[in-house]
Amino acid sequence: MSKLRVPIIIVNYKTYTQATGKEAIKLSRIAEEVSKKSGVNIGVAPQFTDIAAIAAAVSIPVFSQHIDPIAPGSFTGHILLEAVKEAGAVGTLINHSERTLKLCDIETLIAKTRESGLFSVVCTNNAAVSAAVSTLKPDIISLEPPELIGTGVPVCKAKPQVVTETVKRVKSINPNAVLLCGAGITKGEDVTTALTLGTMGVLVASGIVKAKDPKKVLMEFAEAITNST
Amino acid sequence: MSKLRVPIIIVNYKTYTQATGKEAIKLSRIAEEVSKKSGVNIGVAPQFTDIAAIAAAVSIPVFSQHIDPIAPGSFTGHILLEAVKEAGAVGTLINHSERTLKLCDIETLIAKTRESGLFSVVCTNNAAVSAAVSTLKPDIISLEPPELIGTGVPVCKAKPQVVTETVKRVKSINPNAVLLCGAGITKGEDVTTALTLGTMGVLVASGIVKAKDPKKVLMEFAEAITNST
Amino acid sequence: MSKLRVPIIIVNYKTYTQATGKEAIKLSRIAEEVSKKSGVNIGVAPQFTDIAAIAAAVSIPVFSQHIDPIAPGSFTGHILLEAVKEAGAVGTLINHSERTLKLCDIETLIAKTRESGLFSVVCTNNAAVSAAVSTLKPDIISLEPPELIGTGVPVCKAKPQVVTETVKRVKSINPNAVLLCGAGITKGEDVTTALTLGTMGVLVASGIVKAKDPKKVLMEFAEAITNST
Amino acid sequence: MSKLRVPIIIVNYKTYTQATGKEAIKLSRIAEEVSKKSGVNIGVAPQFTDIAAIAAAVSIPVFSQHIDPIAPGSFTGHILLEAVKEAGAVGTLINHSERTLKLCDIETLIAKTRESGLFSVVCTNNAAVSAAVSTLKPDIISLEPPELIGTGVPVCKAKPQVVTETVKRVKSINPNAVLLCGAGITKGEDVTTALTLGTMGVLVASGIVKAKDPKKVLMEFAEAITNST
Numbered sequence: 025m026s027k028l029r030v031p032i033i034i035v036n037y038k039t040y041t042q043a044t045g046k047e048a049i050k051l052s053r054i055a056e057e058v059s060k061k062s063g064v065n066i067g068v069a070p071q072f073t074d075i076a077a078i079a080a081a082v083s084i085p086v087f088s089q090h091i092d093p094i095a096p097g098s099f100t101g102h103i104l105l106e107a108v109k110e111a112g113a114v115g116t117l118i119n120h121s122e123r124t125l126k127l128c129d130i131e132t133l134i135a136k137t138r139e140s141g142l143f144s145v146v147c148t149n150n151a152a153v154s155a156a157v158s159t160l161k162p163d164i165i166s167l168e169p170p171e172l173i174g175t176g177v178p179v180c181k182a183k184p185q186v187v188t189e190t191v192k193r194v195k196s197i198n199p200n201a202v203l204l205c206g207a208g209i210t211k212g213e214d215v216t217t218a219l220t221l222g223t224m225g226v227l228v229a230s231g232i233v234k235a236k237d238p239k240k241v242l243m244e245f246a247e248a249i250t251n252s253t
Numbered sequence: 254m255s256k257l258r259v260p261i262i263i264v265n266y267k268t269y270t271q272a273t274g275k276e277a278i279k280l281s282r283i284a285e286e287v288s289k290k291s292g293v294n295i296g297v298a299p300q301f302t303d304i305a306a307i308a309a310a311v312s313i314p315v316f317s318q319h320i321d322p323i324a325p326g327s328f329t330g331h332i333l334l335e336a337v338k339e340a341g342a343v344g345t346l347i348n349h350s351e352r353t354l355k356l357c358d359i360e361t362l363i364a365k366t367r368e369s370g371l372f373s374v375v376c377t378n379n380a381a382v383s384a385a386v387s388t389l390k391p392d393i394i395s396l397e398p399p400e401l402i403g404t405g406v407p408v409c410k411a412k413p414q415v416v417t418e419t420v421k422r423v424k425s426i427n428p429n430a431v432l433l434c435g436a437g438i439t440k441g442e443d444v445t446t447a448l449t450l451g452t453m454g455v456l457v458a459s460g461i462v463k464a465k466d467p468k469k470v471l472m473e474f475a476e477a478i479t480n481s482t
Numbered sequence: 483m484s485k486l487r488v489p490i491i492i493v494n495y496k497t498y499t500q501a502t503g504k505e506a507i508k509l510s511r512i513a514e515e516v517s518k519k520s521g522v523n524i525g526v527a528p529q530f531t532d533i534a535a536i537a538a539a540v541s542i543p544v545f546s547q548h549i550d551p552i553a554p555g556s557f558t559g560h561i562l563l564e565a566v567k568e569a570g571a572v573g574t575l576i577n578h579s580e581r582t583l584k585l586c587d588i589e590t591l592i593a594k595t596r597e598s599g600l601f602s603v604v605c606t607n608n609a610a611v612s613a614a615v616s617t618l619k620p621d622i623i624s625l626e627p628p629e630l631i632g633t634g635v636p637v638c639k640a641k642p643q644v645v646t647e648t649v650k651r652v653k654s655i656n657p658n659a660v661l662l663c664g665a666g667i668t669k670g671e672d673v674t675t676a677l678t679l680g681t682m683g684v685l686v687a688s689g690i691v692k693a694k695d696p697k698k699v700l701m702e703f704a705e706a707i708t709n710s711t
Numbered sequence: 712m713s714k715l716r717v718p719i720i721i722v723n724y725k726t727y728t729q730a731t732g733k734e735a736i737k738l739s740r741i742a743e744e745v746s747k748k749s750g751v752n753i754g755v756a757p758q759f760t761d762i763a764a765i766a767a768a769v770s771i772p773v774f775s776q777h778i779d780p781i782a783p784g785s786f787t788g789h790i791l792l793e794a795v796k797e798a799g800a801v802g803t804l805i806n807h808s809e810r811t812l813k814l815c816d817i818e819t820l821i822a823k824t825r826e827s828g829l830f831s832v833v834c835t836n837n838a839a840v841s842a843a844v845s846t847l848k849p850d851i852i853s854l855e856p857p858e859l860i861g862t863g864v865p866v867c868k869a870k871p872q873v874v875t876e877t878v879k880r881v882k883s884i885n886p887n888a889v890l891l892c893g894a895g896i897t898k899g900e901d902v903t904t905a906l907t908l909g910t911m912g913v914l915v916a917s918g919i920v921k922a923k924d925p926k927k928v929l930m931e932f933a934e935a936i937t938n939s940t
Contacts, residue, residue: 041325045339071333072301073340090330096270098403098458101319101352103330104300110274111302119814123330127806127814131840153818156843159884174327197846197884229327348585356577356585360611382589385614388655426617426655499783503797529791530759531798548788554728556861556916559777559810561788562758568732569760581788632785687785 028115028143028163030202030224031249033215033242034067034087035232036117037074043233048074049081051232054239056082062246065225069117072103079112087145088116093129093136105136115143117227118162121170127156134160145204147227151190154203158194164202165194166227172207174230178214179207180221191222210235212244219252257344257372257392259431259453260478262444262471263296263316264461265346266303272462277303278310280461283468285311291475294454298346301332308341316374317345322358322365334365344372346456347391350399356385363389374433376456380419383432387423393431394423395456401436403459407443408436409450420451439464441473448481486573486601486621488660488682489707491673491700492525492545493690494575495532501691506532507539509690512697514540520704523683527575530561537570545603546574551587551594563594573601575685576620579628585614592618603662605685609648612661616652622660623652624685630665632688636672637665638679649680668693670702677710715802715830715850717889717911718936720902720929721754721774722919723804724761730920735761736768738919741926743769749933752912756804759790766799774832775803780816780823792823802830802850804914808857814843821847832891834914838877841890845881851889852881853914859894861917865901866894867908878909897922899931906939 035055037043043051048070059066067085070078079086088108092099096106108116118133119125125133130146137144144162148154154165167190172179180187187205194201205218206227218226226245235241264284266272272280277299288295296314299307308315317337321328325335337345347362348354354362359375366373373391377383383394396419401408409416416434423430434447435456447455455474464470493513495501501509506528517524525543528536537544546566550557554564566574576591577583583591588604595602602620606612612623625648630637638645645663652659663676664685676684684703693699722742724730730738735757746753754772757765766773775795779786783793795803805820806812812820817833824831831849835841841852854877859866867874874892881888892905893914905913913932922928 036329039323039325039328039331039333039336041335044325044333044336069329071336073304073336075302077305094268096268096273099268099351100265100298100346100349100458101332102268104268104273106270107268107273107300107302117329120329121815122328124813124815126811127817127843128808128811128836128840130814131837131843135839149815150818152822152847153815155846156814156818159842159846160839229329350586353584353586355582356588356614357579357582357607357611359585360608360614364610378586379589381593381618382586384617385585385589388613388617389610494787497781497783497786497789497791497794499793502783502791502794527787529794531762531794533760534764552726554726554731557726557809558723558756558804558807558916559790560726562726562731564728565726565731565758565760575787578787580786687787 029065031219031253032065032067032204032225033245033249034069034145034204034227036089036227036229037068037070037233038229039071040233044071045074049078051238052078052082052084055242056084058239058242058246059084062243062250064246064249066242066246072108075108075113076111085114086112088113089120090123091116091133093132105140105142109140109142113142115145115163118144118146120147121149121168121173130157131160134162151186151193154190155193155197158197158201161198164204166204166206168206168227175208176210177208178210178217179205180214180217182208184221187218187221187223212248215245215248216252219249225249257314258294260448260482261294261296261433261454262474262478263298263374263433263456265318265456265458266297266299266462267458268300269462273300274303278307280467281307281311284471285313287468287471287475288313291472291479293475293478295471295475301337304337304342305340314343315341317342318349319347319352320345320362322361334369334371338369338371342371344374344392347373347375349376350378350397350402359386360389363391380415380422383419384422384426387426387430390427393433395433395435397435397456404437405439406437407439407446408434409443409446411437413450416450416452441477444474444477445481448478454478487523489677489711490523490525490662490683491703491707492527492603492662492685494547494685494687495526495528495691496687497529498691502529503532507536509696510536510540510542513700514542516697516700516704517542520701520708522704522707524700524704530566533566533571534569543572544570546571547578548576548581549574549591551590563598563600567598567600571600573603573621576602576604578605579607579626579631588615589618592620609644609651612648613651613655616655616659619656622662624662624664626664626685633666634668635666636668636675637663638672638675640666642679645679645681670706673703673706674710677707683707716752718906718940719752719754719891719912720932720936721756721832721891721914723776723914723916724755724757724920725916726758727920731758732761736765738925739765739769739771742929743771745926745929745933746771749930749937751933751936753929753933759795762795762800763798772801773799775800776807777805777810778803778820780819792827792829796827796829800829802832805831805833805849807834808836808855808860817844818847821849838873838880841877842880842884845884845888848885851891853891853893855893855914862895863897864895865897865904866892867901867904869895871908874908874910899935902932902935903939906936912936
């Protein structure tokens with residue numbers, strides 16, 4: 025399994041109407057277009073029902089928003105790693121603050137994704153949790169203080185010391201760890217700051233999905249990355 | 254919203270490898286073929302990732318295996334009613350014994366499906382729970398004693414009195430209630446017995462999905478219904 | 483098992499500091515005193531850790547705030563019916579909106595309490611859920627719209643039609659059902675209204691626990707009952 | 712806050728009938744007696760309802776089996792740190808395999824116990840999870856492979872390499888970490904092996920609670936510790 029190219033912008037579609045079904049495909053085409061133009065790696069994390077159609081429609085990396093710690097079998101209503109992979113996902117979010125998980129399950133899921141060649145993007149809420157997760161060596165750790173999600177107040181401005189502290193603690197355990205940050209990211213300058221603080225990109229949701237002109241904002245994000253690296 | 258045509262056979266794909274991705278589409282085509290040949294209504298309940306492709310490939314009813322009690326918005330990793338509907342589902346299982354739900358959420362979900370024109374198939378584990386659910390007037394109640402699931406011991410033989418008691422208690426609350434039963438159904442005669450006991454069909458999983466020849470078994474089920482009605 | 487004497491006021495101590503440990507015993511002595519003076523049945527629902535000391539200190543009914551659907555055995559960190567009973571509880575809340583439960587577990591718990599001679603007080607959030615619960619025949623159903631809890635806006639004033647509708651639907655299923663209502667109850671007149679709407683008392687928390695003078699408010703509640711019956 | 716004296720034997724009462732109510736007090740007196748005779752530190756982890764009476768009856772350390780990540784307030788049916796502390800607990804188990812927790816909650820609970828002067832004993836299921844937990848610096852980490860719990864097959868014999876690997880990984884992160892191991896411990900020799908493998912004692916449940924002669928077995932455990940140190 026090759027490594028995930030960083031810096032990266034991952035757009036989390038959550039369960040937003042603006043990023044469901046046909047709208048999800050449209051937004052993914054925009055992300056692909058911006059990625060091609062800018063040369064910056066952009067991934068999307070749509071709802072489970074949209075993974076297959078998006079993976080068929082675009083060539084950028086598609087992530088699942090969650091998988092369950094199950095094997096194939098009798099698990100009605102659960103999310104099977106093998107199913108999201110066959111649908112075309114190349115990785116998955118794990119432990120998003122809107123879908124937090126038990127520690128034992130986070131460990132299982134990181135191991136399972138590694139074995140099956142999927143990228144793991146584990147979300148964390150603070151420096152201590154990030155350090156704990158870093159011992160499990162996921163591909164990416166994404167810091168998102170839940171109190172800032174959806175506020176438009178960027179984590180890298182509101183709590184730069186949390187980002188710095190997280191980078192420091194995580195790197196002391198695993199020097200090769202790759203960090204993103206999220207929550208409140210809405211402008212190119214937020215992305216620039218995120219990179220300056222030691223991250224390799226951002227996990228963004230409403231900042232793109234609910235933007236009046238998602239293409240414009242995403243291009244601004246991508247240019248911030250191009251200009252910083 | 255028209256009513257769901259009964260009797261009905263609903264095939265729950267759970268997270269079986271034999272009913273994931275391409276295999277899920279194959280099995281759905283078989284179900285469609287048997288439905289057309291026999292004239293019996295057959296629905297399928299695939300994984301979330303497969304709903305859209307199956308709904309595009311076949312004309313039989315497609316059910317989601319679960320939905321979450323959420324509205325569009327910030328619910329990373331959750332199952333949105335609007336998303337499974339746009340993907341092509343006409344209904345959803347609710348409260349399967351492998352995905353049991355809080356009472357307040359079952360109530361919310363039945364109301365939400367009703368408002369949005371999706372069929373609700375609420376699974377229950379015994380007569381008392383079925384009676385409680387019947388006050389909420391879902392489209393279908395499907396009795397599945399969890400201790401019999403996947404055993405090959407059919408509920409209608411192992412516990413005929415539970416089925417009869419359930420039918421009686423549910424009808425005393427809502428005379429128009431439609432009941433299915435499930436768990437351990439593997440043969441045509443199990444389906445016949447299920448109908449004799451007062452149900453309008455079966456919810457089946459491994460009995461079809463893991464059968465050596467799913468088409469043959471499904472045809473046997475369908476003929477049992479044709480011969481009983 | 484004798485029946486629980488109604489009308490009743492049940493004071494839920496939640497995890498309030500003002501009703502933990504020594505404070506919980508003090509408050510229970512106040513409740514006992516008011517109950518004796520007024521002749522009105524008053525129960526208390528303290529934290530698990532305080533049940534034994536309170537049951538030893540006072541003669542009024544003590545309720546657990548929750549029990550888990552388990553049998554004795556390997557269930558570290560769970561709440562065992564037999565343990566709260568041996569500690570002196572005569573009943574338990576089930577499905578409080580701050581500790582909502584799966585439908586299958588509510589059914590199990592009502593059956594278990596009945597078998598073991600504990601009173602069941604099942605909390606519900608609306609008329610539909612109350613109707614569903616009434617088929618399971620708990621000793622008491624307590625309606626508490628969660629959006630009003632702790633607001634000081636009494637359910638019987640803010641949503642009298644919800645109380646009336648709940649009483650009507652529940653009685654149509656079980657004419658002997660006993661209903662309480664809760665959420666926002668802080669004055670004697672709220673209790674009077676609650677009884678007028680067809681309930682047999684109230685489940686109250688902050689209205690008493692956080693009152694400047696709990697004895698005075700509780701006496702006001704008790705007198706409202708005495709004057710109404 | 713002084714440190715917890717080690718080696719230590721912690722007896723988890725789970726929800727065993729043999730260790731509920733009066734029986735729980737009896738067993739705690741036995742533990743106290745053995746602790747005094749042997750000089751070995753022995754703690755007990757009874758049910759919430761029994762903490763206060765046991766803490767009043769004996770002078771050995773009493774642990775809660777769980778606490779919830781809540782503050783005082785509106786949390787009906789939850790376990791409040793302040794309540795178990797006032798009841799007399801000096802510490803708490805966290806994340807037992809029968810009550811596993813979200814990573815963010817484990818982090819919160821370790822921080823909360825530290826601030827309030829309670830000892831934290833965090834249970835883990837394997838070496839990777841133990842390493843993750845060790846970054847959070849709880850007072851004790853207790854390794855218990857869930858598949859061995861209650862089997863009588865001691866972890867230190869069935870999976871000595873898991874114990875050794877856990878000790879090694881945890882110490883590489885935090886050289887001062889204190890490890891226990893549990894699952895299947897029933898004899899003095901199991902305790903000896905546990906210490907030899909680098910732990911500072913055991914977390915035991917059925918091996919003591921369900922023993923025909925708990926005092927004899929507990930004395931055997933204590934002597935194993937005395938002889939090893």
